[in-house]
Amino acid sequence: MSFTVYPAVDIAQGKCVRLLQGRFGTETVYSDDPVEVALGFAKAGARWLHIVDLDGARTGVRTNREIVLEVVAKASCPVQAGGGLRGIDDVVEILAAGANRAVLGTVALEDPAELRRACGRFGERIAVSLDARGAGSAGPQNEMGAAGSAGPQNEMGAGSAGPPNEMPNELTGHGWTVGSGMPLLEAVRVFEEAGASMFIYTDVSRDGTMSGPNLEGVRRLAEHTTRPVIASGGVATLDELRAVARLNGDGVRGVIVGRALYESKFTVMEAIRAADEASVDKQ
Amino acid sequence: MRVAVLDYGMGNLRSVAKALEAAGAEVVVTSDSADIDRSGALCVPGQGVFGRCIANLAAAGQDELVRTWIGDERPYLGICLGMQILFERSEEDETIDGLGILSGEVRRLAGRARPDRKTNVGNVRVPHMGWNQVSGERDGTGGEYYYFDHSYAVFTSDKKVVSGWCEHGQVFVAAIQREEVTAVQFHPEKSGASGIALLEKWLESASKGKQR
Numbered sequence: 364m365s366f367t368v369y370p371a372v373d374i375a376q377g378k379c380v381r382l383l384q385g386r387f388g389t390e391t392v393y394s395d396d397p398v399e400v401a402l403g404f405a406k407a408g409a410r411w412l413h414i415v416d417l418d419g420a421r422t423g424v425r426t427n428r429e430i431v432l433e434v435v436a437k438a439s440c441p442v443q444a445g446g447g448l449r450g451i452d453d454v455v456e457i458l459a460a461g462a463n464r465a466v467l468g469t470v471a472l473e474d475p476a477e478l479r480r481a482c483g484r485f486g487e488r489i490a491v492s493l494d495a496r497g498a499g500s501a502g503p504q505n506e507m508g509a510a511g512s513a514g515p516q517n518e519m520g521a522g523s524a525g526p527p528n529e530m531p532n533e534l535t536g537h538g539w540t541v542g543s544g545m546p547l548l549e550a551v552r553v554f555e556e557a558g559a560s561m562f563i564y565t566d567v568s569r570d571g572t573m574s575g576p577n578l579e580g581v582r583r584l585a586e587h588t589t590r591p592v593i594a595s596g597g598v599a600t601l602d603e604l605r606a607v608a609r610l611n612g613d614g615v616r617g618v619i620v621g622r623a624l625y626e627s628k629f630t631v632m633e634a635i636r637a638a639d640e641a642s643v644d645k646q
Numbered sequence: 647m648r649v650a651v652l653d654y655g656m657g658n659l660r661s662v663a664k665a666l667e668a669a670g671a672e673v674v675v676t677s678d679s680a681d682i683d684r685s686g687a688l689c690v691p692g693q694g695v696f697g698r699c700i701a702n703l704a705a706a707g708q709d710e711l712v713r714t715w716i717g718d719e720r721p722y723l724g725i726c727l728g729m730q731i732l733f734e735r736s737e738e739d740e741t742i743d744g745l746g747i748l749s750g751e752v753r754r755l756a757g758r759a760r761p762d763r764k765t766n767v768g769n770v771r772v773p774h775m776g777w778n779q780v781s782g783e784r785d786g787t788g789g790e791y792y793y794f795d796h797s798y799a800v801f802t803s804d805k806k807v808v809s810g811w812c813e814h815g816q817v818f819v820a821a822i823q824r825e826e827v828t829a830v831q832f833h834p835e836k837s838g839a840s841g842i843a844l845l846e847k848w849l850e851s852a853s854k855g856k857q858r
Contacts, residue, residue: 408838410777410793436660439668440838441793461658463775463795463836487775 366608366642367617368634369413369443369593370404370624372397372434374427376418381622385494385539385567387421393625397427401434401442404624407631411463412442413563413595413619419447420468421538435462445492446538450474454481458488466563468492469536472543472550475557482558490593491559493584494539495531495547496567530580531566539567551588562592563619569597571622576607585614595619601629601637608641647853650685652712652728653677654702657693662725665835669845679711687852688715691835692727696752696798697739699727709745716747721826721852723845726796729822729829738798748822750802757815770815773797780810780820780832790840792820792832799831826855 373380375390379397383389394400401412414434419425425447435442435457444457445466454465464487471478471491482489534543534550543550551562564584566577574597581594592615594607600623607618620634629637649671651663663673666689674681682688690712692699703709712731716722724732733744736752744752757770774794781789789810799818802808810821812831822829828848834841 405838410838436658437664438661439665439836439841441795441836459658461661487771487773 365616366611366638367411367593368409368604368631368638369411369617369619370409370631370634371595371619371621372401372404372412372414373417373621374415374430374446377427377430380417381571381625382417383571385496385535385565385570387417387538387540389571391571391622391625397430398433398437401438404631405438405440408635409440409631410635411440411617412438413466414442414444414446415466416444416446417538420445421540423447423449423469423537425453432457432460435460437461443490445490450477451481451484454485454489458485464488464490464561466490466492468494471554471557471559472534472536472545475553478554478559479557482560486558487560489559490561490563491554492563492565493547493550494535494565494567495580496533496535496539496542530583531568531577535567539570547584548587551584555588555590559590561590561616562588563595564592565595565619566597570595572597573599573622573626573628575599575603576618578606578610581607581615582610582613585610588614590614591616593617593619599623599628601633604629604634605637605641608638611642647687647849648672648674648685649687649689649723649849649852650682651675652682652688652690652708654690654699654706654708656691656699656702656727659691661835662689662691665841666845666849669842669849671845671849677706677708679707682711682715687721687723687849687855688712689723689725690728690731691725692731693795694727695738696727696730696736696744697742699731700739700742700744703731713745713747716827719826719855721848721855722828723848723852724822724827724829725835726831726833729831730798730800732822732827732829733800733802736798747827748802748807748824749804750800750819752798753801754798755796755814755816755818772815774799774814777837778812778814778832780812782810784811784817790844792830792834792837792840792844794820794832795836796831826852 379394380390416427441463443464576597807824809823812820
């Protein structure tokens, strides 16, 4: 129970989709009814859900707001929700509707004062999303390299994802479309200082690829912060999921799984059992 | 079984209503006392702050309604604050009394806001937010897991009303059973299959209880 599997429901244009490496226009549509999908995961035994309004994340306009609110109100398990939550008012609304945790990303990057206010008021109910892309070493002294200049239209070429298990260095906002210029670990310090109580770490270059999670990246982040970390991106097999769960002792407290569930690589309960077994001695 | 879910302005009731329906109840979400009186069982959910909860109930005369309902031995289910209000007082707001139907008080969970991650002693972050195990025995294990979300918990010396214990840095009361009063600190509506099973069990015992 100390390590949580979060089935992901990402919504774009009212549909349940998965993006490839966070790029809009690459989506695979898995269902026209995200509410049904989300409630289905809960019914299948999920202990938490992760739900994202992708259009909201990208544009700040929560196109899929009604769907998200319906899920958080109806789900038979706790839900963390994000995508386009740009201020306190959005957080108030989503928590009042029944969400158990609000996930902030872009606003944390662009308005640390607002993040501080949200954390001050809602504490443990706020998680900050760290959506990182671009190769680089993770050390605090790291200078932003060429890959750090990722602009709004940056395309992740296969080569630019860096060697496996390097830590992507630059944080992105606006649904992964805009590079912030902010190095990851520096941002973590700022967010911790603002009161963030939990981080969700996505290696965007792996997201939706089922190419395996960035274990070293998430481990180094968890080592760097005293806050719990949820890993996201790339998990395709139960073995990979177990490998993430074994980082439980390092402070990695959960994993978000998307495409692998939609493509029936394993079921929700198989994922939960695997995570429980792998993390059981690591509390 | 028709169940009235008491609407007293304390947050989202949809998931509670939906979970009761999934457990087989006919649900009305209402603040109308006649409507409640026509129901076979009463569910009082609750999230938010103790003081405001009691004040809201009192402002609508619903504190008396709950007292009378329980006094008449009609089936009651309290969830989270709906459990805490039954006790005498709460540290969360000492300017206002609880309903005092059960003896005991509500105290803030001890624990450190930031546990040492290396040792992670008891993982005692407050609020206690997450899944945890509930056991019928004070020091036992092997019970069901349910979802908790609270900073305050019930402590009572009246052990015979306690039907479930939980531990989060310290042992606290997770569930109460006294005559027709069932009350839980956790959220069955967010506890998946184990939550639905608990609601089914409550509905079954409620349907055998006193009816008007």
